[in-house]
Amino acid sequence: MEFQVLSPGALTTVQDGGRNGYGYLGFNASGVMDARAYRIANALVGNFTDEAVLEMAMLGGKFQFTAPCVFAVTGADMGAALSGEKIQMYRTIRAEKGDILTFSAAKTGFYTYVAFAGGIDVEPVLGSRSTNLKCGIGGFHGRKLQKGDILSLRPTAVPMEKLPCVRIPAESYTGNSVTLRVVLGPQDDYFTKAGLETFLSAPYRVTADTDRMGCKLDGAKIEYKDKVDIISDGIVFGSIQVPPAGTPMVMLADRQTTGGYAKIATVVSIDLPQLVQRRPGDTVYFQAVSARQAEKLYRKEQRALDRLLIRYGRDLVR
Template sequence: MGIRVLKGGMLTTVQDLGRTGYQSQGFGVSGVMDVRSFKIANLLLDNPENEAVLEFTLIGPTLQFTSETIIAITGGDFQPVINGSPAPMYTAIYMNKGDILKFSSARTGSRGYIAFSSYLDIPVVMGSRSTNIRSSVGGFKGRKLEDGDYLGFRMKRRYLPYFLSRKLDLDEFDQEDATLRVVLGPQKSKFTKQGIETFLGSEYVVTSDFDRMGCRLEGPFIAYRDTADIISDGIAFGAIQVPSHGKPIILLSDRQTTGGYAKIAAVASVDIPKLVQRKTDHKIRFQAITVQEAQKLYLDEIREMDEFRKQIYRPCKEVLDCRLVAKRLCKLFDQ
């Protein structure tokens, strides 16, 4: 009862919201890169918000299902097909025993997600099922998925208490340029006025040095006052370091726990999904906002998710069998 990995893809790992509370002991947080796509995937299946999913990058996996379940695919468009036929995204999909789900390279975006109604049977390590590849901790044997791996399910959940009544459309994955809202600091005083103006007024390009640890950008030199070095301190998700070469590096899920380079700003959490779905040579600009504005954006996103839940679910009088759910979903999708 689970899934067999026929092809592992470029980088497919088990992830949830991450391993929090251990950075002071040197353990990285890890977790999904695109939190928004992750939450929507679980929401579509009425899963717990932090239920583990598969995250894949640039080239998706090929999976064979050894039991019935329901899945949801979100994130970038990896052109999913089931048994050779195109599969819809952002909707619940009923999978039969023996079905093969295949992904190609990303047409839009760069990261995709699969949630499962039957829940992946992955052990919890330090409060999380996330994979930390650098430390070989968590997930499936502490590593990315490889051809021939087998992941089991924890339960036989083949029904949904709701059915989909609205399909989500995400146009931002088609965009090659993105503006990221940032909160300046905590070491903005390390940079000259001109350096900060350069940072906020210039266009930067995503380089090929872009992975789960961070995204290195190419662009105008950001001037600092004396030195970019600081006494090492903690690093938050989305923190923007500027080493002595003067080019920004945005630190992400598998970032180091501490760092000794000055941080000019941090990306607002609601804009990190826009960043992690970029590809090499895509362009990035930065826009300064206040802490209060960033907090308001975060609260607005929470309200958006609550409203989304109300819009895509409509309670049924009885619990629906998977096959009935699938038929209704197909009719809705065809409309």
């Protein structure tokens, strides 16, 4: 089972949940930008484990199936069509041998995911199939996809024709303003009271200088006490660094493991998808929540994702 890349799109890579566990050696984690869209896509094709998917940025590609396949599309709406017929997102889709799956530019959002039943068959490197473009490892030969690439799929645990069809409501990335919940710290004490107030009330604009590594924001300068240089320490997905210029930058999937600017706050995990799906020019606001609340939100989302898998499993045995 495989598919061929007829046209790769702008930046299409193989990604999974990330190369976790090697931060102590300096490996950046990579992995998908929108973890929710990724997990839902996998759940919709019966992948109960962390399977590699395609991630397309801004402009999607064109792919041809060389065998029957079951797949699902989530994330940004790139007007997916199968052999000319528009297909629904956030549902299980069957393709026949020879079918061509096409995407255009994202109408809303930025990153689109395609999960295939069984998952994309590339060799894991250090426990992950994610592409690390900086190091040129993982994914498909450590690089973004090119025209003519042929990607294999892993066999499914149950025969493909027995996989049920599931559909859930699509996540919307419409509107050009979003409020992101944050947990203050670990270096919020580097900022003045006025600075913290600015951060939690001012609109910040997503700049064009945003990529898989980080989202650079523009807006009111955040006042700090005497400096924002710190002794380099750990960075997580969602850490908000404030360089001396005073405007924040949110660190994303391709972030480096450590950094030397004070981190005023961290975006809560479940709000990260709404951030990474923003486009240059969109506005974000920050709202503080307690760590306890943030953990509660995390657990709630995990339960919802688990329920989706359980529902799929029930349909599967029925």
